Amino acid sequence: MQIESIRQRLQALGALPVHEQRVLRDWLQRRPYDGGRRRPEDFLPKALRAALPQIDAELGGLVRLLSSHPTDDGSARLLVGLADGQAVESVLLPRGGLCVSTQVGCAVGCQFCMTGRSGLIRQLTGGEIVAQVALARSLRAVKKVVFMGMGEPAHNLDNVMDAIDLLGSEGNIGHKNLVFSTVGDARVFERLPQGVVKPALALSLHTTKPELRAQLLPRAPRMSPVELVERGEAYARATHYPVQYQWTLLEGVNDGDDELDGIVALLKDRYAVLNMIPYNSIPDLAFRRPAWERCREIARQLHRRGVLTKLRDSAGQEVDGGCGQLRARAAQPRQSTIMLQRQT
Numbered sequence: 356m357q358i359e360s361i362r363q364r365l366q367a368l369g370a371l372p373v374h375e376q377r378v379l380r381d382w383l384q385r386r387p388y389d390g391g392r393r394r395p396e397d398f399l400p401k402a403l404r405a406a407l408p409q410i411d412a413e414l415g416g417l418v419r420l421l422s423s424h425p426t427d428d429g430s431a432r433l434l435v436g437l438a439d440g441q442a443v444e445s446v447l448l449p450r451g452g453l454c455v456s457t458q459v460g461c462a463v464g465c466q467f468c469m470t471g472r473s474g475l476i477r478q479l480t481g482g483e484i485v486a487q488v489a490l491a492r493s494l495r496a497v498k499k500v501v502f503m504g505m506g507e508p509a510h511n512l513d514n515v516m517d518a519i520d521l522l523g524s525e526g527n528i529g530h531k532n533l534v535f536s537t538v539g540d541a542r543v544f545e546r547l548p549q550g551v552v553k554p555a556l557a558l559s560l561h562t563t564k565p566e567l568r569a570q571l572l573p574r575a576p577r578m579s580p581v582e583l584v585e586r587g588e589a590y591a592r593a594t595h596y597p598v599q600y601q602w603t604l605l606e607g608v609n610d611g612d613d614e615l616d617g618i619v620a621l622l623k624d625r626y627a628v629l630n631m632i633p634y635n636s637i638p639d640l641a642f643r644r645p646a647w648e649r650c651r652e653i654a655r656q657l658h659r660r661g662v663l664t665k666l667r668d669s670a671g672q673e674v675d676g677g678c679g680q681l682r683a684r685a686a687q688p689r690q691s692t693i694m695l696q697r698q699t
């Protein structure tokens with residue numbers, strides 16, 4: 356269900372903007388419809404009141420929890436079922452964060468990403484994107500939402516922008532606590548600055564070499580790393596919030612000293628943070644994560660050379676860590692008994 360369709364349904368039942376706000380807030384902030392200072396009978400139009408149980412059931416049916424896989428670091432991977440039988444992943448992150456999916460599958464086909472292997476299966480609706488937040492809030496508080504789960508947000512831009520608008524208003528999430536993660540796309544740089552809610556931006560860079568990037572991210576728009584950083588910098592300056600550059604560390608591919616020199620040339624003195632994320636292994640793929648000591652050395656060197664660098668282990672990686680693996684396993688019933696096996 357699109358967010359606009361939800362609004363139209365409420366309007367058809369006599370809802371004014373203030374009533375719409377109330378219903379959407381109650382849904383996204385997990386408040387009971389009959390709670391709050393103003394009782395529904397004193398406030399909402401009669402037709403809307405009568406339809407509330409049905410609307411509640413429809414919104415509640417957009418997504419459902421299929422399984423939850425907590426890890427030692429305080430995060431949990433959630434396998435989330437959609438009404439048509441498809442499934443996506445959300446991740447509860449430490450400190451009130453939530454990672455949500457925007458597509459089932461992805462067309463970009465990054466060579467190291469499980470989600471990219473299936474191609475695009477379908478777009479998530481705006482309703483399904485925000486419903487992941489409502490579902491997560493039934494489990495614990497959510498103060499930050501990162502669009503870093505399955506899918507490329509730039510390829511589902513209208514629905515993701517609708518979701519961002521709703522989460523940044525009725526969802527009560529600070530604008531800078533909404534993080535739009537993308538491989539980079541001209542449409543993103545045009546649309547994001549126009550939104551009422553301007554999210555923080557994460558750009559998945561992975562290498563400073565245009566030819567290597569074209570190999571690793573075969574169907575990403577052909578924007579060079581230099582152009583990506585120029586456009587990212589302009590957005591960061593306009594929003595007064597640093598861009599996060601994402602770098603999946605692959606041994607022998609993008610962890611060499613030549614890349615470190617390239618990073619310094621590209622990112623030194625930029626309004627940016629570089630997140631280095633060691634690769635999560637995926638069965639059948641030949642990539643390897645560098646030794647942890649090498650990862651630390653990379654982060655230390657970059658820091659010393661003037662690039663604000665954070666070394667991160669992606670949350671929930673103990674359980675079918677690479678995003679999309681949980682879903683892939685669930686789609687293979689014969690293997691489901693090893694769903695909780697730890698990765699090496």
Ligand SMILES: C[S@@+](CC[C@H](N)C(=O)[O-])C[C@H]1O[C@@H](n2cnc3c(N)ncnc32)[C@H](O)[C@@H]1O
Pocket residue numbers: 467468469470502503504505506507508536537538557558559601602603632633634635636637669677678
């Ligand atoms: C799954 S993508 C979703 C958002 C968007 N499509 C993007 O690429 O930025 C989020 C991040 O996960 C990273 N990622 C994907 N597969 C990974 C893996 N096997 N190990 C570590 N990071 C991975 C990507 O590089 C990207 O920075």
Ligand code: SF4
Pocket residue numbers: 461462463464465468469470471472504505506507538
């Ligand atoms: S890393 Fe992002 S863009 Fe690349 S295939 Fe995975 S989800 Fe798609």
